[in-house]
Amino acid sequence: MSDVVFPEGFVWGSATAAYQIEGAARVDGRGPSIWDTYSHTPGRTLNGDTGDVAADHYHRWESDLDHIAALGLDAYRFSIAWPRVQPGGSGPVNQAGVDFYSRLVDGLLERGVQPVATLYHWDLPQELEDAGGWPERDTALRFADYATAIVGALGDRVHTWTTFNEPWCSAYLGYASGVHAPGRTEPEAALRAVHHLNLAHGLAGRVIRDLAPAARLSVTLNLHVIRPASDSAADADAVRRTDALANRAFLGPMLDGAYPADLLADTAAVTDWSFVRDGDERTAAVPLDVLGVNYYSTTLVRTWDGVSARSSADGHGRSAHSAWVGADRVDFLPQPGPYTAMGWNIEPAGLTELLLRLHREYPDLPLMITENGAAFDDVVSPDGAVHDDRRVDYLRRHIAATHDAMAAGVDVRGYFVWSLLDNFEWAYGYDRRFGIIRVDYDTQERLWKDSAHWYQHLATTDRLDRHP
Numbered sequence: 351m352s353d354v355v356f357p358e359g360f361v362w363g364s365a366t367a368a369y370q371i372e373g374a375a376r377v378d379g380r381g382p383s384i385w386d387t388y389s390h391t392p393g394r395t396l397n398g399d400t401g402d403v404a405a406d407h408y409h410r411w412e413s414d415l416d417h418i419a420a421l422g423l424d425a426y427r428f429s430i431a432w433p434r435v436q437p438g439g440s441g442p443v444n445q446a447g448v449d450f451y452s453r454l455v456d457g458l459l460e461r462g463v464q465p466v467a468t469l470y471h472w473d474l475p476q477e478l479e480d481a482g483g484w485p486e487r488d489t490a491l492r493f494a495d496y497a498t499a500i501v502g503a504l505g506d507r508v509h510t511w512t513t514f515n516e517p518w519c520s521a522y523l524g525y526a527s528g529v530h531a532p533g534r535t536e537p538e539a540a541l542r543a544v545h546h547l548n549l550a551h552g553l554a555g556r557v558i559r560d561l562a563p564a565a566r567l568s569v570t571l572n573l574h575v576i577r578p579a580s581d582s583a584a585d586a587d588a589v590r591r592t593d594a595l596a597n598r599a600f601l602g603p604m605l606d607g608a609y610p611a612d613l614l615a616d617t618a619a620v621t622d623w624s625f626v627r628d629g630d631e632r633t634a635a636v637p638l639d640v641l642g643v644n645y646y647s648t649t650l651v652r653t654w655d656g657v658s659a660r661s662s663a664d665g666h667g668r669s670a671h672s673a674w675v676g677a678d679r680v681d682f683l684p685q686p687g688p689y690t691a692m693g694w695n696i697e698p699a700g701l702t703e704l705l706l707r708l709h710r711e712y713p714d715l716p717l718m719i720t721e722n723g724a725a726f727d728d729v730v731s732p733d734g735a736v737h738d739d740r741r742v743d744y745l746r747r748h749i750a751a752t753h754d755a756m757a758a759g760v761d762v763r764g765y766f767v768w769s770l771l772d773n774f775e776w777a778y779g780y781d782r783r784f785g786i787i788r789v790d791y792d793t794q795e796r797l798w799k800d801s802a803h804w805y806q807h808l809a810t811t812d813r814l815d816r817h818p
């Protein structure tokens with residue numbers, strides 16, 4: 351028998367994000383966010399897709415919660431749209447927006463599902479971007495006010511509060527490479543954004559501690575598993591640099607209370623970091639109950655030798671501007687397949703490696719896989735089903751990789767599949783489908799793919815058939 355058994359209490363969940371599923375972009379007082387502006391700008395998203403309607407979850411939330419319950423899931427990770435709660439990003443709250451999330455949380459609790467709420471999954475109110483966005487310190491202060499409003503309203507009905515989803519993407523894709531909203535390409539602004547996101551995390555974390563003392567506090571990071579192209583010292587240096595930008599720029603302040611010295615040195619030509627004020631790094635290091643880990647694939651780097659053709663296959667979209675501020679001599683190399691429809695290489699061992707590293711560096715911090723999943727070109731078969739074997743295989747292998755880390759002593763509390771539903775995949779629009787439930791965008795009909803049935807079995811039995 352090759353069954354792997356997960357411990358009792360291991361949390362099985364699924365994840366979504368507000369702008370990717372809700373639609374109802376101009377309903378009930380919601381204000382515009384940077385993703386409304388960006389997706390409505392010609393040329394920014396594939397096929398010009400926008401989140402105006404998305405999976406219409408704003409109107410279908412009750413039946414979507416019924417799907418979550420029918421899947422037998424313990425928890426649901428969703429995000430709250432700041433511009434629904436505070437349409438302009440500051441000032442009075444929009445009660446209709448607060449009420450929507452309050453009903454959602456109650457609906458989850460009624461169904462016996464733990465609400466795991468993310469305060470920010472990339473949808474900054476446009477008014478705040480007009481005032482400078484995340485490169486401005488004031489945005490962090492406004493974020494703390496927003497946290498006060500929504501955490502005050504939902505409190506510890508929410509089981510786990512997550513301040514940010516993947517601040518790496520907000521800072522570097524939003525302000526350096528420009529492949530995400532707001533689409534700016536200003537290296538210094540990206541580093542300022544890194545800092546103000548870290549600061550905002552600490553400020554909001556303290557608000558959560560005060561207003562929802564019984565809830566758990568977390569943040570979700572997309573930590574990169576970075577490998578060198580060779581065992582040369584030059585390639586080891588490429589790993590060190592990218593690790594500083596991708597991983598330690600957040601782990602440092604959030605968990606150790608300080609930016610790593612090599613990050614500051616590597617980026618000295620871009621900025622002197624004087625926007626970091628005394629005490630900010632300590633503020634960022636609010637104690638966490640659990641760290642959320644998003645994992646999809648690995649990264650392969652080398653230091654450019656000055657002659658070879660440059661390569662920028664970092665998996666984060668195409669841009670003439672690099673996301674890797676201050677790492678001008680680092681090349682990102684294509685990796686061996688197989689690949690998902692995103693072009694991302696499939697490498698489950700990278701997840702085990704990442705969990706082991708985090709456990710080694712932060713042995714007392716429990717971990718949670720808050721996203722993992724795959725886009726494939728699904729087809730509805732003549733029998734009316736979606737036989738998404740490759741997604742099932744991807745999930746099975748990554749969940750087994752999670753178990754490998756647990757068997758080696760890593761404290762992993764749960765796993766959330768990305769995603770519950772097909773949805774608006776940012777710059778790739780509706781073209782890339784990550785759901786275990788298919789969404790027919792013409793009718794908004796939901797259809798369980800084979801992966802949903804498979805995941806239901808896992809979530810209700812805690813048993814994974816490792817080698818079917």
Ligand code: FCB
Nearest residue numbers: 367515516768775776784
């Ligand atoms: C992550 C995002 C999530 C989704 C997946 C595929 O970076 O957090 O919203 O787009 O990638």
